[in-house]
Amino acid sequence: MKTAKEWKEFYSTPEFRTQYTYEGHDLGVSCTQEGTVFRIWSPCAESIDLNFYKDGSLGDAEKSVPMGKAEAGVWTYRTTEELHGTYYDYTIRMEGTVRRTADPYARACGPNGARSMAVNLARTNPEGWEQDKAPERPMENIIYELHVKEFSWDVNGGFPEEYRGKYKAFLCENTTLNGDGIHPTGCAYLKELGITHVQLMPVYDYGSVDETGHPEEFNWGYDPVNYNVPEGSYATDVHRGEVRIREMKEMIQALHRQGFRVIMDVVYNHTYSLDSWFQRTVPWYYYRVHEDGTVSDGSACGNDTANERPMCAGYILDSVLYWAEEYHIDGFRFDLMGLLDVELMNRIRTALDHRYGGGEKLLFGEPWAASESAIEGAAKGALKENLSLLEEGVGIFCDNTRNAIKGSVFDVDKVGFANGASGLEEDILKCMRAWQKTEELDVKSPAQIITYISAHDNHTLWDKIIDTVPDERKWMKVNKMAAAICMTCQGNLFLLSGEEFARTKNGLDNSYNAPISLNCLEWKRVWENQELVEYYKGLITLRMQLPGLCDKTKDAWKRIEDTWTYPGAVGCSIQNTDGDRKVRWSMLYIIYNGRENFLKVSLPEGDWEILADAKSSQKWRHPQEASHNVYVEPISVLVLGKNEEVDRVV
Numbered sequence: 107m108k109t110a111k112e113w114k115e116f117y118s119t120p121e122f123r124t125q126y127t128y129e130g131h132d133l134g135v136s137c138t139q140e141g142t143v144f145r146i147w148s149p150c151a152e153s154i155d156l157n158f159y160k161d162g163s164l165g166d167a168e169k170s171v172p173m174g175k176a177e178a179g180v181w182t183y184r185t186t187e188e189l190h191g192t193y194y195d196y197t198i199r200m201e202g203t204v205r206r207t208a209d210p211y212a213r214a215c216g217p218n219g220a221r222s223m224a225v226n227l228a229r230t231n232p233e234g235w236e237q238d239k240a241p242e243r244p245m246e247n248i249i250y251e252l253h254v255k256e257f258s259w260d261v262n263g264g265f266p267e268e269y270r271g272k273y274k275a276f277l278c279e280n281t282t283l284n285g286d287g288i289h290p291t292g293c294a295y296l297k298e299l300g301i302t303h304v305q306l307m308p309v310y311d312y313g314s315v316d317e318t319g320h321p322e323e324f325n326w327g328y329d330p331v332n333y334n335v336p337e338g339s340y341a342t343d344v345h346r347g348e349v350r351i352r353e354m355k356e357m358i359q360a361l362h363r364q365g366f367r368v369i370m371d372v373v374y375n376h377t378y379s380l381d382s383w384f385q386r387t388v389p390w391y392y393y394r395v396h397e398d399g400t401v402s403d404g405s406a407c408g409n410d411t412a413n414e415r416p417m418c419a420g421y422i423l424d425s426v427l428y429w430a431e432e433y434h435i436d437g438f439r440f441d442l443m444g445l446l447d448v449e450l451m452n453r454i455r456t457a458l459d460h461r462y463g464g465g466e467k468l469l470f471g472e473p474w475a476a477s478e479s480a481i482e483g484a485a486k487g488a489l490k491e492n493l494s495l496l497e498e499g500v501g502i503f504c505d506n507t508r509n510a511i512k513g514s515v516f517d518v519d520k521v522g523f524a525n526g527a528s529g530l531e532e533d534i535l536k537c538m539r540a541w542q543k544t545e546e547l548d549v550k551s552p553a554q555i556i557t558y559i560s561a562h563d564n565h566t567l568w569d570k571i572i573d574t575v576p577d578e579r580k581w582m583k584v585n586k587m588a589a590a591i592c593m594t595c596q597g598n599l600f601l602l603s604g605e606e607f608a609r610t611k612n613g614l615d616n617s618y619n620a621p622i623s624l625n626c627l628e629w630k631r632v633w634e635n636q637e638l639v640e641y642y643k644g645l646i647t648l649r650m651q652l653p654g655l656c657d658k659t660k661d662a663w664k665r666i667e668d669t670w671t672y673p674g675a676v677g678c679s680i681q682n683t684d685g686d687r688k689v690r691w692s693m694l695y696i697i698y699n700g701r702e703n704f705l706k707v708s709l710p711e712g713d714w715e716i717l718a719d720a721k722s723s724q725k726w727r728h729p730q731e732a733s734h735n736v737y738v739e740p741i742s743v744l745v746l747g748k749n750e751e752v753d754r755v756v
């Protein structure tokens with residue numbers, strides 16, 4: 107067998123590229139009433155047998171048939187039978203070795219994804235699926251990061267026992283705390299909170315949880331096995347390959363019906379194991395290798411996909427389009443996007459726009475890698491430093507904003523503006539304008555920025571506050587202030603589920619394989635921290651009425667005027683008009699006071715009313731007039747609006 111390096115050199119020859127780049131989009135299995143076609147790309151195979159099984163994991167093959175060699179390294183087998191529900195895998199002979207592999211292009215599989223399954227997708231659609239439509243695009247994207255199992259595992263959540271931790275839990279529209287009929291949990295709670303997008307942590311088939319194992323097994327799931335199949339441990343039956351497909355569709359349909367768009371977390375930068383279906387069908391084609399022959403590990407997960415190679419790039423593009431089309435997914439969050447080729451990200455953007463209309467599908471990712479990667483040729487990673495090369499419709503998680511508000515995620519003791527740092531006033535102003543026109547980031551418009559202060563990685567916001575603020579009496583103030591800063595910055599908004607109810611992981615900063623009891627959303631915390639939840643709710647509803655902050659055009663930064671800083675404090679006014687559309691407040695005035703004492707600020711000319719302050723983010727519901735001199739409470743945010751149409755009795 108050739109070494110990794112020899113394989114790579116072979117694949118890099120122009121002859122290989124010309125002869126073996128397959129341009130079709132039909133790899134995998136196509137199964138309809140008219141028949142079933144199997145196609146697999148394996149240019150170096152000497153022969154391939156297709157094996158059929160009755161069961162998804164048990165027993166020997168019932169039958170094996172030889173595949174025929176077709177164009178560009180593709181092997182095919184056709185039958186007039188509709189093989190819906192038949193399990194299969196391949197036996198590949200190559201350079202004196204014989205290997206079994208599942209189908210890298212599989213759309214259905216048996217338990218733990220070891221065997222693929224032929225599926226007639228039309229038979230997996232829930233009732234009404236053809237009419238399923240995402241809700242209208244909202245004024246602002248408020249993205250809520252959620253793990254399927256974490257969402258409904260807590261017994262207090264009031265979900266039916268058999269749906270706890272499952273896709274099905276999202277179909278429950280009226281759950282309440284312990285079923286008390288008073289305190290909403292689950293989707294009913296999310297509706298009241300006002301978020302617009304549910305971002306699902308990995309829901310493709312991943313490898314770190316045994317789908318036939320103990321129900322309490324838990325993992326975040328950043329370890330892909332079958333990219334185009336839903337994860338089985340969230341389904342009510344893993345032994346019938348079509349069930350996970352139908353139930354995931356039902357979940358998306360239910361989320362759409364309840365007013366949420368759905369974003370999928372995708373992890374194309376690495377695979378669970380180097381011994382993957384990719385590797386077994388085309389050795390080393392899909393992976394990066396250093397000059398010295400060692401395996402590239404920029405993901406810190408043992409391997410990096412060579413997504414700059416044409417067939418790997420094509421695979422990823424087809425996979426994204428498949429989820430968008432077959433599962434009605436509304437957006438994609440790319441894990442370690444810095445490991446993905448800039449050109450590929452832009453191609454995905456263009457393809458989604460072409461098919462669904464400009465900007466209809468969200469696309470963003472983490473613009474970093476865990477460490478350096480052996481990216482090939484002239485390709486460039488979609489890193490922060492290459493932001494200028496990315497299309498405007500490819501967004502990035504903005505760690506500059508996150509760190510400026512609450513401090514570094516790596517250095518536990520490091521604080522940000524909200525938890526007492528000094529000298530960050532200018533940075534906070536940059537956060538407000540989504541880093542447009544700054545030296546730090548070459549941002550095309552706020553559409554490119556994901557403004558956030560917590561995600562599944564690192565400490566929860568509440569845990570970070572506990573670690574950095576010694577005085578317990580200040581925790582709630584600091585959290586409210588951090589949230590109010592975040593929600594008054596331009597850019598798309600994002601939060602980890604439970605940030606708004608002081609979610610804690612007891613100080614654990616990396617809970618990827620910690621027990622579900624630590625990871626699950628504790629629904630009683632919503633009611634224990636109702637003051638904080640109400641504060642977030644008010645901020646979200648207010649944000650939806652502020653075009654000055656929701657503006658995603660390249661001139662959005664110009665709306666922010668009259669900026670000033672003072673040690674520990676920042677202020678500015680923001681033009682809040684929206685073309686000819688009538689807006690309640692023509693101008694906003696925002697003050698962030700991170701200081702330990704009251705701050706007196708003289709407002710510009712005009713009639714100002716208080717929209718949100720330290721006590722309430724819902725003042726805008728019954729606004730009070732502000733006097734010319736306002737006193738901003740210590741560690742708080744004050745938001746004012748100029749209402750030119752109200753005649754007030756003073």
Ligand code: CA
Binds near residue numbers: 219313338339
């Ligand atoms: Ca799995």
